[in-house]
Amino acid sequence: MVNEMKLKILSILPYAGLALMLAPALAHACAVCWTGDGDPTADAFNWSVLFLMATPYTVVGSIAGWLFYKHRRAAAKPTEEAASQPALHLNWNEEESGR
Amino acid sequence: MAQTSIAKRLDETLVEPKRPGFGGGEPPPGLPQTPIGNNVWLAIVVFLGAEAMFFAGLMGAYIVFRVGAAVWPPPFQPRLPVGVTGVNTVFLLASAATIRVALRAARRGDGTHLVRWLGLTAILGTVFLAVQGYEWLRLIQFGLTVSSSVYGGLFYTLIGFHALHVFGALVWLMVVFTLARRGRYAKDRYLGVQTCAMYWTFVVALWPALYGLVYLY
Numbered sequence: 001m002v003n004e005m006k007l008k009i010l011s012i013l014p015y016a017g018l019a020l021m022l023a024p025a026l027a028h029a030c031a032v033c034w035t036g037d038g039d040p041t042a043d044a045f046n047w048s049v050l051f052l053m054a055t056p057y058t059v060v061g062s063i064a065g066w067l068f069y070k071h072r073r074a075a076a077k078p079t080e081e082a083a084s085q086p087a088l089h090l091n092w093n094e095e096e097s098g099r
Numbered sequence: 100m101a102q103t104s105i106a107k108r109l110d111e112t113l114v115e116p117k118r119p120g121f122g123g124g125e126p127p128p129g130l131p132q133t134p135i136g137n138n139v140w141l142a143i144v145v146f147l148g149a150e151a152m153f154f155a156g157l158m159g160a161y162i163v164f165r166v167g168a169a170v171w172p173p174p175f176q177p178r179l180p181v182g183v184t185g186v187n188t189v190f191l192l193a194s195a196a197t198i199r200v201a202l203r204a205a206r207r208g209d210g211t212h213l214v215r216w217l218g219l220t221a222i223l224g225t226v227f228l229a230v231q232g233y234e235w236l237r238l239i240q241f242g243l244t245v246s247s248s249v250y251g252g253l254f255y256t257l258i259g260f261h262a263l264h265v266f267g268a269l270v271w272l273m274v275v276f277t278l279a280r281r282g283r284y285a286k287d288r289y290l291g292v293q294t295c296a297m298y299w300t301f302v303v304a305l306w307p308a309l310y311g312l313v314y315l316y
Contacts, residue, residue, distance in 0.1 A: 044167030048159045055155035059148045066144075 115202045121158035143294045147301045150264075154305060157260065158312060161253050167314065173250050180234050181314050186309055187230045191265075194223035195197030195303040198272075202296045210279065215293075217276045220299065224269045231262055254313060261302070261309055270293050 165171055172178065203217035237256075243251045275295045278284065284292055 040169065044163045044165070047166050048162040051162055052155060054160045056154065059151045061142055063148060068186045 117120055136144070139290055139294060140297075143222050143297050147297065150301065151305075154260070155310075156171050158308070161257055161312060162255060164249050165312075171250070173248050175242075176248055176250050177238060177243050179207055179254070180237070181316050183230065184310060184314055185236060188306060190230075191227045191303050191306050192224050194220045194227070195300055197223060198296045198299050202289075202292055205279075205284055205289035205292040206286070210284070211285065212281060213292065214276065217272065217279055220271060221272050221276060224265060224272065224299075228262060228269065231258075257309060257313055261305060265304050266307075268295075268299050272299060 167248035197216050199218040201213055201220060204210075204216060243254065245255045246251050272295055275291050278291060
């Protein structure tokens with residue numbers, strides 16, 4: 001009995017799916033597909049999608065840029081220090097001068 | 100004898116000094132000798148990235164309703180206080196400058212100036228929140244509530260979450276301020292101030308974008 005019910009439901013499903021594909025507007029399958037060119041709803045979704053698409057790139061780009069800047073600064077630091085240091089520390093020593 | 104001693108000292112001088120850290124030997128030449136950040140700094144950066152995406156989601160929802168609406172604000176809904184909030188924006192932007200000065204004082208190890216500028220930042224943040232709260236009360240009296248329309252719902256969600264973040268940053272700032280008064284920060288130990296300044300700067304930098312979108316657009 002239960003198996004028969006299951007079979008009936010399974011046999012209806014393809015028809016239901018086909019009906020949804022043939023009448024998607026009635027099914028409200030997509031919020032923007034059925035709006036015409038220049039429709040405010042389509043424009044609104046387009047701008048929102050563009051904004052949300054650009055944000056991760058901006059965030060990750062900013063972090064990567066900042067890390068690169070810090071890396072360059074850290075890399076330049078020892079060079080500057082080394083340039084300011086004399087290559088050899090030679091101190092005059094009375095004992096060793098032989099005078 | 101003297102020559103041997105000079106040669107020995109020259110040898111000692113020519114030997115490169117050992118650098119701490121970087122287990123496994125000396126790093127190859129050209130690479131930085133110091134780490135570019137620490138784990139806490141990195142955690143805050145990742146957290147701020149997540150926060151930015153959270154606000155981007157809210158702003159995306161706002162854009163859908165704002166651009167899609169034929170008339171905005173909807174009829175019979177009060178207008179937002181653009182002028183007062185503009186002046187309030189100046190207070191918040193000024194707080195970003197004061198916390199930078201506080202951070203510089205922390206880097207110098209100048210405790211007196213650190214406490215002074217942190218206090219001033221906290222005052223500016225409190226003024227911003229107080230004016231926002233007052234304006235909200237007026238808007239509610241004029242009939243703009245969360246349930247009055249999509250306009251009200253979006254306004255209180257977007258601006259409300261920002262205010263909540265400013266409040267959180269203010270609590271953090273007060274903790275740092277108290278610790279600074281107790282002398283917990285020094286020239287080589289100011290990570291608490293640095294991370295707090297990062298969060299505060301993020302919250303402040305976010306506001307002009309929200310103000311432009313919600314109040315001016």
